[in-house]
Amino acid sequence: MKQAWKTFATRAVPRYTSYPTAADFTPAVTECDARAWARSVAPGERVSVYIHVPFCEKLCFYCGCATSVPNGYARIANYVAPLHREIDLWAEALAPNHGGIDHLHFGGGSPNALSPDDFKALADHACQAFGMSKDAEIAVEVDPRSMSPEFVDAMAAAGVSRVSFGVQTLAPKVQEAVGRIQPRELLVDGIRRLRAAGIQAVNMDLMYGLPHQTVADVVDAAEFAAEMNASRVSLFGYAHVPWFAKHQSAIDEAALPGLEERFAQAEAGADALVRNGLYAIGLDHFARMDDALTAAARNGTLRRNFQGYTDDPCQTLIGIGATSISQFREGYVQNFKDRRVWQESIENGNLPAERGVVVNDDDRLRARAIEKLMCQLWVDVDAVCREMGASPDALADALETARFLQSAGLCQITGHVITVPAEARLFLRTVAQCFDGRYKPVEARHAKAV
Ligand code: SF4
Structure with a gap:
């Protein structure tokens, strides 16, 4: 990694799956706002629905998700x-x-x-209650x-067309260190069963920066994903924030790869995926050419929402x-955590x-610029201002901050177009932060850039 990048690599930055962010x-945003916003969805506008299931059989030590171990089915049924x-x-x-x-x-x-029956009943109920478009996708x-x-069988019967598999790593010593034992044969067998049931699209989540993980381990997992014909692959860096995600304290900090090693793992994983025919998308996604x-x-229609990169065009x-968080043109609303x-x-x-946040015109403008940059690695600031009906200098502050990052080689500015070079792609969030008019550094909240 270039010397000038090191200071930026350890800075905590939001993932920008939304803007404003959950921070x-x-x-101040209440049930009343949620109702008013839901009611104002335009005639004929399609919506997306996310259903959160906060239970796992056992917690993986690296996990930062809102989940828990149910200890029996009664809590799940409730x-x-x-x-x-x-x-x-x-x-x-609505x-x-x-x-x-x-x-x-x-x-x-x-x-x-x-349970398979509960899953099928929920999927059927959601499709029936909201009305399912003919070409809609159900992903799990x-x-x-x-x-x-x-x-x-229940997923196939419900019409599921895409499944995301948490693979993370195939290296036994790493699996042991993160409390997630998952032999390669189990994954191969699972993928075969899905495809035999008619669910062809299988996505895989991979990770780098895990304890004891090496460059060779990351490359091996990337090659496995390509070999298994994964439709989409995400490659995320492990964010060690035990003060925020308590169970991460089970991870031996001394076994975590250092900054240079993390960077090398991310690069090698991305290279292996691209070498094996996947197309690099945004910060950390890869997809098959078809x-x-x-x-x-x-x-140019790629979007970014709470699920990461998506081809889902919905605004709601x-x-x-x-x-769970709902998104409307007017703002975001999060459901009770308790x-x-x-x-x-x-x-x-x-x-x-x-809780939630009301989105104003300035937020919408900045959100559009951030989304463009996160999706295509470049943004034409003038074009975004025009598209959003803002004055041409409405994002002058962002251009000014980007000039400072340009001097470190994290981006290039030509006229009013900011581009992040492919080799600095891991710093995409750092450059996107130039547009963040609300940023407050909260180390405990966000993952580091690399
Ligand atoms: S990473 Fe492990 S603990 Fe976290 S949601 Fe997935 S299965 Fe559950």
């Missing part, structure tokens, strides 16, 4: 009943003439912690270790389940909104 959410009710509440709150679901995504946690994040044949995400990246996302409060709110007939 700006406050209780969670499923309010989920059904919440689906109805949102479906009733403008009646919206265009139906474009994308339905189950995430977590591990959605396959649900799955823990391959606990994916039963019955769950695969995948819709590659098409979106090439034709309804988040269902404790901690499951009891979330459930009580639903039982009282209220949308379970705990």
Whole structure:
């Protein structure tokens, strides 16, 4: 890594899966706002729906997700009943003439912690309550270790077309160090079962920067993903924030790779994926040449939302389940994190909104610039100002900050176009931060750039 980049590499920066980011959410946004925003969805507008399942059989030490171990099915069953009710509440709150679901995504946690019957019933209910468009996609994040044949059948019967597998690493010593034992054969067998059931699109999540992990381990996992014909691959750096995600303290800090090694792992993993035929997208995604995400990246319609990079064009996302975030043109709303409060709110007939943020015109302008940069590695500042009806100098502050990053080689500025060179791609969030008019450095909250 270039010497000048090292200071930036250890700086904490948001992932910019939204702007404003969750750091700006406050209780000033209420159920009333959520209802008004849901009601104002335009006639015919399609929406996306996300359903959060916050349970896993066992916690992986590196995990930063909102999840827990249920210790028996009773807690999961108690969670499923309010989920059904919440689906109805949102479906009733939305403008009646919206265009139906474009994308339905189950995430977590591990959605396959649900029983096959409960999963199928939830998927069917969401499709029926919101109205499913003919070409809609249903995607599910799955823990391959606990994916039963019955769950695969339930996904196929529900019309699931894409599954995301948490692979992370194949190296036994690393799997042991992160408390996630997952032999290669188990993954191969799981992928075969999915494809035999008609679910062809399998995404894989990989990680670098894990304890004891080496460059060779990352390359091996990348080659495995290509060999298994993964449709999409994400390659994330492990963010060690034990003061924020308590169970990460089970990870031996002394075994974590240093900065240079992390950078080398990220580079080698990306090279291996591209060498094996995947197309590099944005900060940390890769997709097969025939995948819709590659098409979106090439034709300029790629988007970024809470699920990361997406070809989902919807402006409105309804988040269902404790901690889920909904997105509207007017702002963001996050559901109660405390499951009891979330459930009580639903039982009282209220949308379970705990906090959020109202989005103003300046936010929308900055959000568009950040999204463009995060998706295509370049942004034409003048074009964004024109597109959003802002004055030509509305983002002058961002250009000024970017000039400082240009001197460190993190970006190039030609006229009013900011470009992040491919070799500095890991610093994309650092450059995007130039547009962040609300940024407050909160080390505990955000992952480091590399
Ligand atoms: S299975 Fe996934 S969500 Fe669950 S603890 Fe492991 S990484 Fe986190």
